[in-house]
Amino acid sequence: MSSKGYKLTKADFQQINRRNLVGFQAGWNYERMQHTGYLWIILPQLRKIYGDGTEELKTACRTHCAPFFNTSNFLNTIITGIDLALEETDGVESLETVASLKTGLMGPLASIGDSIFGSLLPTIFGALAANMAIEGNPLGLFIWIAVNIVVDWFRCKQTYIAYDQGMKLVTTMSDKLNAITDAATVMGVFMVGALVSTNVGIVVSAVPEIGGVAINIQDILNNICPKLVPAALVGFVYWILGKKGMTSTKAIFIVLVIGIVFGALGWVAKG
């Protein structure tokens, strides 16, 4: 036992949460991504646990800083909380467990965090904010900020919960989270459908003459279902995104070129 028997206090967790919210990803790099950040947010606490200037401290810091680490920056303190509970009681002897815990959890937490916080919330609230913004109303933006404040509160709270519950948390959480994520994707899909019809602003403006009669294509389409052109465009982009070697940036430029050409020819207009 090398641990000096230091018990983490509320102030320690507040410091960890502060560091997490202010600079967890400042050191992000291509080689090992969040490795320095993981150490940086718990460095003061490790110094208290192992004591300054000890070999144990160096070993612990090396264990945290040397290997690759990358997970969701919304859920990373779950790993931190569980890790600190172990290191606090078992000191350097826990480091092997901690290292495998970090590698084991970073993948699953990354996918949960990316889908809920990195994708669904920005979709629903970002789309709402964008939609109101286009009409000149910043209110949606403030709703989004309010939601993110709640998320930040949650990010702080989970450090304590993970520290108290340890590994138990991961198993109890994953079932519930799966159900919530699944239900949230329902709302996500629904919103995308709604946004397609309200935010893709194009109509067919070409009025070809067939046998001396002008055919108003957009009028015919409106009789079938309003907003068919936006739906077709989204369907087209969805299809090209499935092509090999297609990236989102390429897709944006393809749509840009199509828009310029069709618009310049007068086939399609803003609507």
Added chain:
Amino acid sequence: MIQWWQILLLTLYAGFQIMDELHWYSSAGSAVFSGFITGLVMGDMATGLFIGGSMQLTILGVGTFGGASRIDANSGTLIATAFAVSSGMDPEQALAALGVPVAAILVYTDILGRMANTFWGHACDADVEKMNWGAYNVHYWMGAVSWCLSRMIPVFLALAFGQGLVDAITTALNGDLAWLGTGLTVAGGMLPAVGFAILLRYLPVKKHVAYLILGFIIAALLGTAFSSIVTLGTDASTLATGLNSLLGEDAAVAVGGGYKGLSMLTIALIGFALAYIYYKQSQAAPAAVAAGAEGDDDDEL
């Protein structure tokens, strides 16, 4: 013309927004907010909100998963808004002609910043061996400097030296190249389609296709109905004004106006209700949940 203090504020915001997006994530690092703040600084909030909102929808599904670089919509919005206001460019054209290309070019400074941080990562390794924590802190925060500069330098250069170029573009789009201007306007309206399509690639769309159809149809029908009502209301009041000028004051016709367009918030609430029902049902039948959250993930983007 963009004032020096506007350039200063916007350059500072360019550094701030990436820190926000990486860390406390208040949404101040989003494209809408970028448009909002740039609009305020430039003195035309509506233009900023419009460009920011359109850009936000364009990149809706583009995430930074696993550390992949994505187009820098925030800086693109900033540049597009600043020049749309200072050169009097049409917002939709600014989005397509400036916002998107700038956002795409800035992917490369993002990559440079992330690469530079590899160097600081190694410096941190060395500090751990020496247990020099003061140096560790400094080397760690040098990473934030790389992040900020990867946005601030290009934004500053564009704002400080881009005016002449943008003025020339604006003049051309309103003159000889008017056809291109029309095309860019249409392209600006089409761009959000990309965001939605990318998003559908990430969401389990095959599993939930019924909700996609519901969302589309409800919003399409209500949207059309609401905008027809607004048009009708405007027509009626125009008619009433003409009529009232012919009638005596005591016979004047009053027309209730104030019809609003479709509120997206209410549509979102319908979506929330459907998601809630879905959740309740999946809790009642736990076996159905076991299939997992991600049905058909396409991670190749």
